[in-house]
Amino acid sequence: MKSEDFELISGLLKQRSGLILPKDKVYLLESRLTPIAHRRGLDSLDELVSEVRLKRKEDLLTEITEAMTTNESFFFRDNKPFDLFKDSVLPQLLESRASRKKIRIWCAAASTGQEPYSLAIILKELSAKLVGWNIEIIGTDISQKVLDKAKMGLFSQFEVQRGLPIQLLIKYFNQVGELWQISEDIRNMVSYRKYNLLDPYTLLGSFDVIFCRNVLIYFDQQTKTEVLEKMRKLLPNDGTLFLGAAETVLGITDKFKPVQGQRGLYSTADASMEVIGKLRAV
Amino acid sequence: MKSCLVVDDSKIIRKVARRILEELDFDIQEAVDGQDALDICKNSMPDVVLLDWNMPVMNGLDFLKALRKTEGGTSPVVVFCTTENDMSHISAAISAGADEYIMKPFDREIIESKFVQVGLL
Numbered sequence: 001m002k003s004e005d006f007e008l009i010s011g012l013l014k015q016r017s018g019l020i021l022p023k024d025k026v027y028l029l030e031s032r033l034t035p036i037a038h039r040r041g042l043d044s045l046d047e048l049v050s051e052v053r054l055k056r057k058e059d060l061l062t063e064i065t066e067a068m069t070t071n072e073s074f075f076f077r078d079n080k081p082f083d084l085f086k087d088s089v090l091p092q093l094l095e096s097r098a099s100r101k102k103i104r105i106w107c108a109a110a111s112t113g114q115e116p117y118s119l120a121i122i123l124k125e126l127s128a129k130l131v132g133w134n135i136e137i138i139g140t141d142i143s144q145k146v147l148d149k150a151k152m153g154l155f156s157q158f159e160v161q162r163g164l165p166i167q168l169l170i171k172y173f174n175q176v177g178e179l180w181q182i183s184e185d186i187r188n189m190v191s192y193r194k195y196n197l198l199d200p201y202t203l204l205g206s207f208d209v210i211f212c213r214n215v216l217i218y219f220d221q222q223t224k225t226e227v228l229e230k231m232r233k234l235l236p237n238d239g240t241l242f243l244g245a246a247e248t249v250l251g252i253t254d255k256f257k258p259v260q261g262q263r264g265l266y267s268t269a270d271a272s273m274e275v276i277g278k279l280r281a282v
Numbered sequence: 283m284k285s286c287l288v289v290d291d292s293k294i295i296r297k298v299a300r301r302i303l304e305e306l307d308f309d310i311q312e313a314v315d316g317q318d319a320l321d322i323c324k325n326s327m328p329d330v331v332l333l334d335w336n337m338p339v340m341n342g343l344d345f346l347k348a349l350r351k352t353e354g355g356t357s358p359v360v361v362f363c364t365t366e367n368d369m370s371h372i373s374a375a376i377s378a379g380a381d382e383y384i385m386k387p388f389d390r391e392i393i394e395s396k397f398v399q400v401g402l403l
Protein backbone atom coordinates (compact mmCIF):
# COMPACT_ATOMS: atom_id res chain seq x y z
CA MET A 1 0.00 0.00 0.00
CA LYS A 2 1.34 3.45 -0.95
CA SER A 3 2.14 5.64 1.99
CA GLU A 4 -0.17 8.46 0.82
CA ASP A 5 -2.99 5.90 0.63
CA PHE A 6 -2.24 4.70 4.14
CA GLU A 7 -2.26 8.27 5.39
CA LEU A 8 -5.57 9.02 3.71
CA ILE A 9 -7.30 6.03 5.32
CA SER A 10 -5.65 6.34 8.73
CA GLY A 11 -6.50 10.08 8.78
CA LEU A 12 -10.10 9.25 7.98
CA LEU A 13 -10.24 6.66 10.77
CA LYS A 14 -8.74 9.04 13.32
CA GLN A 15 -11.19 11.78 12.42
CA ARG A 16 -14.28 9.59 12.42
CA SER A 17 -13.62 7.21 15.30
CA GLY A 18 -10.47 8.30 17.13
CA LEU A 19 -8.76 5.09 16.04
CA ILE A 20 -5.01 5.43 15.69
CA LEU A 21 -3.67 2.98 13.16
CA PRO A 22 0.10 2.57 13.43
CA LYS A 23 2.04 1.97 10.20
CA ASP A 24 2.90 -1.60 11.23
CA LYS A 25 -0.83 -2.43 11.16
CA VAL A 26 -1.11 -1.86 7.44
CA TYR A 27 -1.87 -5.59 7.09
CA LEU A 28 -5.10 -4.99 9.03
CA LEU A 29 -6.21 -2.43 6.46
CA GLU A 30 -5.45 -4.89 3.70
CA SER A 31 -7.19 -7.84 5.32
CA ARG A 32 -10.31 -5.95 6.37
CA LEU A 33 -10.80 -3.58 3.46
CA THR A 34 -10.04 -5.90 0.54
CA PRO A 35 -13.35 -7.79 1.07
CA ILE A 36 -15.19 -4.42 0.97
CA ALA A 37 -13.49 -3.61 -2.35
CA HIS A 38 -14.56 -6.96 -3.78
CA ARG A 39 -18.13 -6.61 -2.56
CA ARG A 40 -18.29 -3.28 -4.35
CA GLY A 41 -17.06 -4.80 -7.60
CA LEU A 42 -13.62 -3.22 -7.38
CA ASP A 43 -10.51 -5.18 -8.26
CA SER A 44 -8.23 -4.08 -5.47
CA LEU A 45 -7.68 -2.06 -2.37
CA ASP A 46 -5.99 0.61 -4.53
CA GLU A 47 -9.24 1.11 -6.41
CA LEU A 48 -11.15 1.37 -3.14
CA VAL A 49 -8.78 4.06 -1.93
CA SER A 50 -9.28 5.98 -5.20
CA GLU A 51 -13.04 5.85 -4.60
CA VAL A 52 -12.51 7.30 -1.16
CA ARG A 53 -10.22 10.00 -2.49
CA LEU A 54 -12.44 11.04 -5.38
CA LYS A 55 -15.99 10.61 -4.10
CA ARG A 56 -15.88 10.53 -0.29
CA LYS A 57 -19.26 8.80 -0.24
CA GLU A 58 -20.69 8.62 3.25
CA ASP A 59 -21.78 4.99 3.08
CA LEU A 60 -18.34 3.85 1.99
CA LEU A 61 -16.61 5.89 4.70
CA THR A 62 -18.97 4.40 7.30
CA GLU A 63 -18.34 0.87 6.04
CA ILE A 64 -14.58 1.35 6.22
CA THR A 65 -14.78 2.82 9.72
CA GLU A 66 -16.99 -0.03 10.92
CA ALA A 67 -14.72 -2.67 9.43
CA MET A 68 -11.66 -1.21 11.13
CA THR A 69 -13.23 -0.56 14.55
CA THR A 70 -14.83 -3.98 14.96
CA ASN A 71 -12.97 -6.05 17.48
CA GLU A 72 -13.53 -9.49 18.84
CA SER A 73 -15.19 -9.96 22.16
CA PHE A 74 -16.07 -12.87 24.38
CA PHE A 75 -18.29 -13.71 27.30
CA PHE A 76 -16.90 -12.91 30.77
CA ARG A 77 -13.72 -11.64 29.10
CA ASP A 78 -10.84 -11.76 31.61
CA ASN A 79 -13.26 -12.99 34.35
CA LYS A 80 -11.82 -10.71 37.03
CA PRO A 81 -13.77 -7.53 36.13
CA PHE A 82 -17.01 -9.49 36.31
CA ASP A 83 -16.09 -10.92 39.71
CA LEU A 84 -15.25 -7.39 40.86
CA PHE A 85 -18.56 -6.11 39.56
CA LYS A 86 -20.45 -8.86 41.36
CA ASP A 87 -18.49 -8.89 44.63
CA SER A 88 -17.48 -5.24 45.15
CA VAL A 89 -19.23 -2.76 42.87
CA LEU A 90 -22.75 -4.18 42.98
CA PRO A 91 -22.96 -4.65 46.79
CA GLN A 92 -21.77 -1.06 47.25
CA LEU A 93 -24.47 0.19 44.88
CA LEU A 94 -27.20 -1.95 46.45
CA GLU A 95 -26.42 -0.25 49.73
CA SER A 96 -26.02 3.31 48.50
CA ARG A 97 -28.95 3.22 46.06
CA ALA A 98 -31.30 1.37 48.44
CA SER A 99 -33.90 4.14 48.49
CA ARG A 100 -33.90 4.83 44.75
CA LYS A 101 -33.51 1.19 43.70
CA LYS A 102 -32.14 2.22 40.33
CA ILE A 103 -28.77 1.45 38.77
CA ARG A 104 -27.58 2.36 35.27
CA ILE A 105 -24.65 0.59 33.61
CA TRP A 106 -22.99 1.67 30.38
CA CYS A 107 -20.96 -0.66 28.18
CA ALA A 108 -19.21 1.92 26.03
CA ALA A 109 -17.92 -0.43 23.36
CA ALA A 110 -20.48 -3.19 23.45
CA SER A 111 -19.41 -4.77 20.16
CA THR A 112 -21.50 -7.89 19.51
CA GLY A 113 -22.97 -7.88 23.01
CA GLN A 114 -20.89 -10.36 25.00
CA GLU A 115 -19.98 -7.87 27.73
CA PRO A 116 -23.46 -6.44 28.41
CA TYR A 117 -24.98 -9.93 28.21
CA SER A 118 -22.38 -11.27 30.68
CA LEU A 119 -23.48 -8.52 33.10
CA ALA A 120 -27.14 -9.31 32.44
CA ILE A 121 -26.48 -12.99 33.24
CA ILE A 122 -24.78 -12.03 36.51
CA LEU A 123 -27.78 -9.91 37.46
CA LYS A 124 -30.20 -12.64 36.44
CA GLU A 125 -28.36 -15.14 38.64
CA LEU A 126 -28.75 -12.69 41.53
CA SER A 127 -32.37 -11.86 40.77
CA ALA A 128 -33.64 -13.02 44.17
CA LYS A 129 -31.62 -10.20 45.75
CA LEU A 130 -32.74 -7.65 43.19
CA VAL A 131 -36.50 -7.80 43.48
CA GLY A 132 -37.95 -4.30 43.00
CA TRP A 133 -34.71 -2.95 41.51
CA ASN A 134 -34.57 -1.28 38.14
CA ILE A 135 -31.19 -2.03 36.59
CA GLU A 136 -30.54 -0.69 33.12
CA ILE A 137 -27.70 -1.91 30.93
CA ILE A 138 -26.98 0.23 27.90
CA GLY A 139 -24.60 -1.00 25.23
CA THR A 140 -23.23 1.42 22.68
CA ASP A 141 -20.86 1.00 19.77
CA ILE A 142 -19.76 3.05 16.78
CA SER A 143 -20.79 0.25 14.44
CA GLN A 144 -24.46 -0.35 13.64
CA LYS A 145 -23.55 -3.72 12.17
CA VAL A 146 -22.21 -5.16 15.42
CA LEU A 147 -25.14 -3.71 17.36
CA ASP A 148 -27.60 -5.40 15.02
CA LYS A 149 -25.84 -8.68 15.76
CA ALA A 150 -25.84 -7.92 19.48
CA LYS A 151 -29.60 -7.27 19.46
CA MET A 152 -30.28 -10.60 17.79
CA GLY A 153 -28.22 -12.30 20.46
CA LEU A 154 -27.11 -15.00 18.00
CA PHE A 155 -23.65 -16.46 18.52
CA SER A 156 -21.57 -19.08 16.77
CA GLN A 157 -20.42 -22.28 18.44
CA PHE A 158 -16.95 -20.73 18.73
CA GLU A 159 -18.29 -17.59 20.40
CA VAL A 160 -20.33 -19.41 23.05
CA GLN A 161 -17.33 -21.53 24.01
CA ARG A 162 -15.00 -18.69 24.81
CA GLY A 163 -15.56 -17.62 28.40
CA LEU A 164 -19.07 -18.98 28.88
CA PRO A 165 -19.44 -21.82 31.41
CA ILE A 166 -21.46 -24.72 30.01
CA GLN A 167 -24.03 -24.44 32.82
CA LEU A 168 -24.83 -20.90 31.69
CA LEU A 169 -25.10 -22.03 28.07
CA ILE A 170 -27.64 -24.64 29.11
CA LYS A 171 -29.55 -22.16 31.23
CA TYR A 172 -29.66 -19.08 29.05
CA PHE A 173 -29.26 -20.13 25.42
CA ASN A 174 -31.37 -21.87 22.81
CA GLN A 175 -29.97 -23.71 19.85
CA VAL A 176 -31.06 -22.23 16.52
CA GLY A 177 -29.64 -24.36 13.71
CA GLU A 178 -25.86 -24.05 13.92
CA LEU A 179 -26.13 -20.99 16.15
CA TRP A 180 -26.95 -20.27 19.78
CA GLN A 181 -29.37 -17.52 20.76
CA ILE A 182 -29.35 -15.92 24.17
CA SER A 183 -32.78 -16.12 25.79
CA GLU A 184 -35.29 -13.34 25.38
CA ASP A 185 -35.36 -12.34 29.04
CA ILE A 186 -31.59 -11.74 28.98
CA ARG A 187 -31.86 -9.87 25.66
CA ASN A 188 -34.56 -7.65 27.16
CA MET A 189 -32.25 -6.59 29.98
CA VAL A 190 -29.93 -4.76 27.58
CA SER A 191 -30.70 -1.86 25.26
CA TYR A 192 -28.39 -0.88 22.44
CA ARG A 193 -27.67 2.46 20.86
CA LYS A 194 -25.24 3.54 18.18
CA TYR A 195 -22.83 6.01 19.70
CA ASN A 196 -19.48 7.47 18.75
CA LEU A 197 -17.25 8.02 21.78
CA LEU A 198 -15.89 11.18 20.13
CA ASP A 199 -19.37 12.80 20.22
CA PRO A 200 -20.71 14.74 23.22
CA TYR A 201 -22.26 12.43 25.84
CA THR A 202 -25.23 14.69 26.56
CA LEU A 203 -27.91 12.29 25.32
CA LEU A 204 -26.94 9.31 27.43
CA GLY A 205 -28.01 10.43 30.91
CA SER A 206 -25.96 9.57 33.97
CA PHE A 207 -24.56 6.18 35.00
CA ASP A 208 -23.39 4.39 38.13
CA VAL A 209 -20.91 2.10 36.38
CA ILE A 210 -19.12 2.45 33.06
CA PHE A 211 -17.35 -0.40 31.27
CA CYS A 212 -14.88 0.99 28.75
CA ARG A 213 -12.54 -1.94 28.28
CA ASN A 214 -9.99 -2.32 25.51
CA VAL A 215 -11.08 0.84 23.71
CA LEU A 216 -8.65 3.49 24.93
CA ILE A 217 -5.70 1.47 23.60
CA TYR A 218 -6.77 2.49 20.09
CA PHE A 219 -6.85 6.25 20.85
CA ASP A 220 -4.10 8.86 21.07
CA GLN A 221 -3.29 10.51 24.40
CA GLN A 222 -5.50 13.55 23.88
CA THR A 223 -8.53 11.51 22.81
CA LYS A 224 -8.06 9.20 25.83
CA THR A 225 -8.11 12.23 28.14
CA GLU A 226 -11.19 13.71 26.47
CA VAL A 227 -13.12 10.43 26.57
CA LEU A 228 -12.32 9.75 30.24
CA GLU A 229 -13.13 13.29 31.30
CA LYS A 230 -16.47 13.19 29.49
CA MET A 231 -17.18 9.86 31.21
CA ARG A 232 -16.37 11.34 34.60
CA LYS A 233 -19.15 13.91 34.08
CA LEU A 234 -21.72 11.12 33.68
CA LEU A 235 -20.81 9.48 37.00
CA PRO A 236 -21.71 10.51 40.54
CA ASN A 237 -18.76 10.73 42.94
CA ASP A 238 -19.28 7.13 44.04
CA GLY A 239 -19.54 5.83 40.46
CA THR A 240 -17.01 3.38 39.04
CA LEU A 241 -15.19 2.78 35.80
CA PHE A 242 -13.77 -0.44 34.39
CA LEU A 243 -10.86 -0.30 31.95
CA GLY A 244 -9.09 -3.14 30.14
CA ALA A 245 -6.15 -4.94 31.74
CA ALA A 246 -3.64 -3.15 29.48
CA GLU A 247 -5.15 0.30 30.10
CA THR A 248 -4.59 2.92 32.76
CA VAL A 249 -5.58 6.47 33.77
CA LEU A 250 -2.06 7.29 34.90
CA GLY A 251 -0.70 10.20 32.92
CA ILE A 252 -4.04 10.57 31.14
CA THR A 253 -6.40 12.10 33.66
CA ASP A 254 -6.56 12.79 37.38
CA LYS A 255 -10.36 12.49 37.41
CA PHE A 256 -10.15 8.75 38.19
CA LYS A 257 -8.03 6.75 40.61
CA PRO A 258 -7.21 3.04 40.46
CA VAL A 259 -8.83 1.08 43.30
CA GLN A 260 -5.92 -0.54 45.08
CA GLY A 261 -5.69 -4.29 44.66
CA GLN A 262 -8.62 -4.36 42.21
CA ARG A 263 -7.05 -4.43 38.80
CA GLY A 264 -9.04 -2.66 36.09
CA LEU A 265 -11.39 -0.91 38.55
CA TYR A 266 -11.30 2.87 38.99
CA SER A 267 -13.15 5.15 41.36
CA THR A 268 -13.64 8.85 40.69
CA ALA A 269 -11.02 11.12 42.23
CA ASP A 270 -13.81 12.51 44.42
CA ALA A 271 -14.94 9.20 45.90
CA SER A 272 -15.10 9.16 49.70
CA MET A 273 -12.77 6.97 51.76
CA GLU A 274 -15.83 4.97 52.76
CA VAL A 275 -16.69 4.13 49.15
CA ILE A 276 -13.09 3.28 48.31
CA GLY A 277 -12.93 1.04 51.37
CA LYS A 278 -16.00 -0.87 50.22
CA LEU A 279 -14.66 -1.28 46.71
CA ARG A 280 -11.42 -2.68 48.08
CA ALA A 281 -13.08 -5.24 50.33
CA VAL A 282 -14.02 -8.50 48.66
CA MET B 283 2.38 -30.70 37.35
CA LYS B 284 -1.26 -31.73 36.84
CA SER B 285 -2.08 -34.86 34.91
CA CYS B 286 -4.56 -35.04 32.04
CA LEU B 287 -5.92 -38.18 30.41
CA VAL B 288 -6.86 -37.55 26.78
CA VAL B 289 -9.50 -40.06 25.62
CA ASP B 290 -10.23 -40.12 21.90
CA ASP B 291 -10.22 -42.81 19.24
CA SER B 292 -8.66 -40.41 16.76
CA LYS B 293 -4.90 -40.33 16.87
CA ILE B 294 -4.87 -36.88 15.29
CA ILE B 295 -7.18 -35.39 17.92
CA ARG B 296 -5.10 -36.94 20.71
CA LYS B 297 -1.99 -35.42 19.17
CA VAL B 298 -3.51 -31.94 18.82
CA ALA B 299 -4.91 -32.04 22.35
CA ARG B 300 -1.60 -33.30 23.73
CA ARG B 301 0.29 -30.43 22.09
CA ILE B 302 -2.08 -27.78 23.49
CA LEU B 303 -2.19 -29.29 26.97
CA GLU B 304 1.55 -29.84 27.21
CA GLU B 305 2.00 -26.17 26.45
CA LEU B 306 -0.37 -25.46 29.33
CA ASP B 307 1.92 -27.55 31.52
CA PHE B 308 -0.08 -30.77 31.85
CA ASP B 309 1.40 -34.23 32.05
CA ILE B 310 -0.44 -36.23 29.36
CA GLN B 311 -1.62 -39.82 29.14
CA GLU B 312 -3.67 -41.12 26.24
CA ALA B 313 -6.51 -43.66 25.97
CA VAL B 314 -8.16 -44.88 22.77
CA ASP B 315 -11.62 -45.68 24.16
CA GLY B 316 -13.68 -45.62 27.37
CA GLN B 317 -12.54 -49.05 28.58
CA ASP B 318 -8.88 -48.22 28.04
CA ALA B 319 -9.45 -44.96 29.95
CA LEU B 320 -11.20 -46.72 32.81
CA ASP B 321 -8.31 -49.18 33.18
CA ILE B 322 -5.84 -46.30 33.35
CA CYS B 323 -7.99 -44.46 35.92
CA LYS B 324 -8.29 -47.54 38.14
CA ASN B 325 -4.52 -47.71 38.20
CA SER B 326 -4.03 -44.00 38.88
CA MET B 327 -6.60 -41.20 38.85
CA PRO B 328 -5.66 -38.23 36.66
CA ASP B 329 -6.52 -34.65 37.70
CA VAL B 330 -8.54 -34.12 34.55
CA VAL B 331 -10.03 -36.18 31.72
CA LEU B 332 -10.58 -34.72 28.25
CA LEU B 333 -13.23 -37.03 26.89
CA ASP B 334 -14.59 -37.83 23.43
CA TRP B 335 -18.15 -39.17 23.16
CA ASN B 336 -18.31 -41.56 20.20
CA MET B 337 -15.70 -44.31 20.53
CA PRO B 338 -15.66 -48.07 19.96
CA VAL B 339 -15.74 -50.57 22.87
CA MET B 340 -17.00 -48.05 25.46
CA ASN B 341 -18.27 -44.57 24.65
CA GLY B 342 -17.52 -41.43 26.63
CA LEU B 343 -20.82 -41.24 28.48
CA ASP B 344 -20.63 -44.85 29.65
CA PHE B 345 -17.03 -44.27 30.73
CA LEU B 346 -18.08 -41.21 32.73
CA LYS B 347 -20.88 -43.08 34.51
CA ALA B 348 -18.53 -45.96 35.34
CA LEU B 349 -15.77 -43.57 36.46
CA ARG B 350 -18.03 -41.74 38.88
CA LYS B 351 -18.94 -45.09 40.51
CA THR B 352 -15.29 -46.14 40.81
CA GLU B 353 -13.41 -45.55 44.06
CA GLY B 354 -11.77 -42.10 43.84
CA GLY B 355 -13.62 -41.53 40.56
CA THR B 356 -15.46 -38.41 41.69
CA SER B 357 -12.26 -36.41 41.99
CA PRO B 358 -11.12 -36.00 38.35
CA VAL B 359 -12.49 -33.01 36.50
CA VAL B 360 -14.15 -34.34 33.33
CA VAL B 361 -14.35 -32.16 30.24
CA PHE B 362 -16.21 -33.60 27.27
CA CYS B 363 -14.74 -32.80 23.88
CA THR B 364 -17.00 -34.04 21.11
CA THR B 365 -18.72 -33.33 17.82
CA GLU B 366 -22.07 -33.94 19.56
CA ASN B 367 -23.21 -30.33 19.79
CA ASP B 368 -26.89 -30.38 20.62
CA MET B 369 -28.51 -29.40 23.88
CA SER B 370 -29.75 -32.92 24.69
CA HIS B 371 -26.24 -34.40 24.56
CA ILE B 372 -24.82 -31.49 26.57
CA SER B 373 -27.50 -31.86 29.25
CA ALA B 374 -27.03 -35.63 29.41
CA ALA B 375 -23.27 -35.19 29.89
CA ILE B 376 -23.67 -32.63 32.67
CA SER B 377 -26.32 -34.76 34.40
CA ALA B 378 -23.93 -37.73 34.32
CA GLY B 379 -21.30 -35.69 36.14
CA ALA B 380 -19.25 -33.89 33.47
CA ASP B 381 -17.79 -30.59 34.62
CA GLU B 382 -17.45 -28.85 31.27
CA TYR B 383 -18.23 -29.47 27.64
CA ILE B 384 -16.29 -28.57 24.50
CA MET B 385 -17.93 -28.80 21.10
CA LYS B 386 -15.52 -29.76 18.33
CA PRO B 387 -13.85 -28.23 16.44
CA PHE B 388 -11.81 -26.71 19.25
CA ASP B 389 -8.71 -24.59 19.43
CA ARG B 390 -6.19 -23.71 22.10
CA GLU B 391 -8.22 -20.73 23.23
CA ILE B 392 -11.35 -22.79 23.87
CA ILE B 393 -9.45 -25.46 25.83
CA GLU B 394 -7.68 -22.80 27.84
CA SER B 395 -10.90 -20.88 28.55
CA LYS B 396 -12.74 -24.04 29.65
CA PHE B 397 -9.85 -25.19 31.85
CA VAL B 398 -9.79 -21.77 33.50
CA GLN B 399 -13.51 -22.07 34.24
CA VAL B 400 -13.15 -25.37 36.03
CA GLY B 401 -10.24 -24.01 38.04
CA LEU B 402 -7.46 -26.04 36.42
CA LEU B 403 -5.53 -22.99 35.24
